[in-house]
Amino acid sequence: MSWNSAHGAAMIAAAQAHEALACGVDDHVDVFGALHRAGVEVMGQKLGSLLGLYVDSSQGGMPGCLVNTGLEEVGMRHTVAHELGHHRMGHGTSIDHQEQASGRWGEGWPQHEREAEAFASWFLMPRPAARTALARCGLQHPESPLDAYRMARWLGTPYATTVRHLVRLKMIDRSTKALWLKHSPGSLKAELAGSLPLGPQAHVHVLAPAAHDATVHVTSGDCLLLAVPGGRFDRLPAGVTATPPDTDGQMSFLDTTTADHTRAAWVSEELAADATVIADTGGSELFRVVLRPAPSREGSDHFWACRPAPPHGEHHPPI
Numbered sequence: 038m039s040w041n042s043a044h045g046a047a048m049i050a051a052a053q054a055h056e057a058l059a060c061g062v063d064d065h066v067d068v069f070g071a072l073h074r075a076g077v078e079v080m081g082q083k084l085g086s087l088l089g090l091y092v093d094s095s096q097g098g099m100p101g102c103l104v105n106t107g108l109e110e111v112g113m114r115h116t117v118a119h120e121l122g123h124h125r126m127g128h129g130t131s132i133d134h135q136e137q138a139s140g141r142w143g144e145g146w147p148q149h150e151r152e153a154e155a156f157a158s159w160f161l162m163p164r165p166a167a168r169t170a171l172a173r174c175g176l177q178h179p180e181s182p183l184d185a186y187r188m189a190r191w192l193g194t195p196y197a198t199t200v201r202h203l204v205r206l207k208m209i210d211r212s213t214k215a216l217w218l219k220h221s222p223g224s225l226k227a228e229l230a231g232s233l234p235l236g237p238q239a240h241v242h243v244l245a246p247a248a249h250d251a252t253v254h255v256t257s258g259d260c261l262l263l264a265v266p267g268g269r270f271d272r273l274p275a276g277v278t279a280t281p282p283d284t285d286g287q288m289s290f291l292d293t294t295t296a297d298h299t300r301a302a303w304v305s306e307e308l309a310a311d312a313t314v315i316a317d318t319g320g321s322e323l324f325r326v327v328l329r330p331a332p333s334r335e336g337s338d339h340f341w342a343c344r345p346a347p348p349h350g351e352h353h354p355p356i
Contacts, residue, residue: 040151040155043148043151043154043155044155044158046152047122047126047152047155047156047158047159048155048159050125050126050152050159051122051125052159052163054075054125055160058071058074058075059074062165063165063166063169064252065166065191065254066193068117068118068121068160068161069117069341071121072102072117072338073338075124076099077091077100078100078101078337078338079102079104079117079338080101080104080336081104081105081113081335081336081338082103082336083107084105084106084107086134087103087105087132087133088104088105088108088112088119088133088134089103089104089116089117089120089133090102090120090130091120091124091128091130091131093124093129093130095129095130100124104116106334109256110254110256110331110334111193111240112195114161114193115194115195116133118157119133119154119156120133120153121160122152122153122154122156123149123153125156126153126156128149128152128153129149131149131153157198158198158202158205159205161194162194162206166192167188167202167203167206167208170187170189171188171208173247173251174187174188174191174245174247175245175246175247179203179208179209182200182216182217182220182225183225185199185203185217186222186226186241187229187243188203190242190243191253193254196222197218200214200217200218201218223237226240229241229243229262230262233281233301235258235281236258236282238256239258239259239260239303241259242259242260243262243264244261244264244316244326246264249324250327251326251327252311252326252329253327255304255308255328255329255330256330257282257304257306257330258282258304259303259304260281260302260304261277261301261302261303261304263299263300263301263316263324265316265318265324266318267318267319268316268317268318269299269300269317270300270302270315270316271299271316272314272315273302274308274313274314274328275308276305276307276308276309276312276330277302277308278302278303278305279299280303281301282303282305302314308328308330309330310330311327311328312327312328313325313326313327313328314326314328
């Protein structure tokens, strides 16, 4: 099966899954909640070189999914979406190794793996969600690898996967994709952060004016960069600090500028629930976003410190 055929089938399957599992498609997609509502038991533990696995119900038990918690949150989200693809597209038990992602991407993959990978992209990045991510970046079109990186932060998706999917969404062409894939996420986040120190797994979230009142999904160590003209952070909640984490010898925060001090903040391990970050814009209006920390994914999903998202159309107060 070609990748075009896999994407054609996966696009339909993902749209059906969004509807059946009551997932909103115009924002950050709750894939863990979707898998829970699909009746798939989810377990998280460190698995070495194993990305994850899906076990079907052919032996009489409930279907299940195991995800490697040695991955960062974005990697786990993509892996779980991939396993959900196996489940929704009627594949049997499947084991996914890191070797699958090495070498030339997708080379020699069997049909069911191509379908599951394509499903993950369409499930996590439906067109409305991609448009929302673009709008929150304050953009009409992605024009650089930095734009793709920033979109990926709003979508909660890996950079390379996002770039590849932008072609499917007709936001960039194939030659642009090839150029942008030459950039690593590490180099892009370093370019965005400038002299600010970053941990190796930290993400950089650029908060443009269009992100006002949005929810930012974060993990410990992530850096928030305020890109609001005249804006400065002046109300940081517990769990968010103007002091960067220990970054093993990177530049001390004392060496950065006063502007950095008021326009950069870091998420710490103490952020355990939704919190609002407010910035003064120098006028009558304040800029604010809600930070939503990822819970620990260790063990059964019944014990994760989060709730499945409410059915589409309902609203529950944030946890």
